[in-house]
Amino acid sequence: MNTAAQTPGEQPLVDAHTHVFCWGENPRDGFLSARTRRAWLTRLLLRLTAIQKEEGATISEKLRSRLLRHVHQSELDYVVVLAQDSVYRDDGTRDDLATHFYVSNDYVLDLAQRSTKILPGCSINPIRRDALAELERVCEAGCRLVKIHTAIQGVDPALSRFDGFYRRAADLGVVLMFHTGYEHSCTVRSQKFTDPTRLARPLEHGGVVIAAHCGTCALFDPETYYPTFVQMMRRHDNLYGDTAIMASLIRWTSLWRLSRAETDITSRILHGSDYPFPPARLPFVLRTGLFPPERHNGLDMDLRIKQSFRFGSAYTCQLLDLMGLRSPPRDG
């Protein structure tokens, strides 16, 4: 497993939230459903990012090459790359036909072998029959953060049937990241599962919980869960939030609002980009200038924008402590 080694006094730069996609040439690695491959957003992203120019024989190989190139060239020290588990039926069996976006845990564990900067963020749908065994397996393989996509995977975090999973994650020191706020990039089972108040149950087991996106929704959504995120942060010391996707055009005001929150909130905000979703540059042009040098690398551009806001001093680095990857400073 990677263990952070940093010069004293220097704060490591960590991105807590990035994705890799598989097109589906080898479905065991991962896939996008035919509907997702046809979606305008998917096609727009592929075109905007000129994926055809990357190295590799297949789209999946090109996507992986670009991720590795950007991670390697980035000023970031560590990047969490997230897997994406399937949808499961109520009886715990896998439902591939209802799954529109899948990336296997082995795929991100393998990526972490290819770059010392990549930290694997596996994904486990707690509905699956072997959820506990998979949690133990990925932890054994070095994973210290597991993502649950409430909206896409159809997981209501408030169900008592997940207590054993939450308890085991807390015992193993595995951070649980939940998607919060309305989801727009993929087919959704229920937006209601993304309300941060539903995280009370995993939080009660005492482990570290990250509310990805801090409950924020897009400017056009009928409601926002940001106020309930703030309430939950006040109630639970073991709750954190990340800033993934907040530099996009449809949520750009959320960075201003979040950075003006009280320090008991901002001190538990973690840097996350949601790469490869690109940050919008226009709303932040007064902060970054018209042609910032970071614009050629989405990871660095997103970091540049977010570092221009005032979050806690541990904004880019405390995830390593939460994942147990950095020993606490010695006294004296």
Ligand SMILES: [Zn+2]
């Ligand atoms: Zn994401």
